[in-house]
Amino acid sequence: MVPVFIGEDALKDGRRVEVLRQYSPWAFGLYALRQSRQFTPARVRRLIEFLEEQFRGG
Numbered sequence: 001m002v003p004v005f006i007g008e009d010a011l012k013d014g015r016r017v018e019v020l021r022q023y024s025p026w027a028f029g030l031y032a033l034r035q036s037r038q039f040t041p042a043r044v045r046r047l048i049e050f051l052e053e054q055f056r057g058g
Contacts, residue, residue, distance in 0.1 A: 032047075032048045
């Protein structure tokens, strides 16, 4: 099992094939912890926004 965002290219070009489609892993959460919402550096806010975009909707 590999996450779709890692293995999707190999699936598309035929280097890998999907098996046991009916058995999918359970959903899990992804959390970003930061020390202070008030003093979060811009680069950290941008990273969190990027991660939200990438992982939204599974």
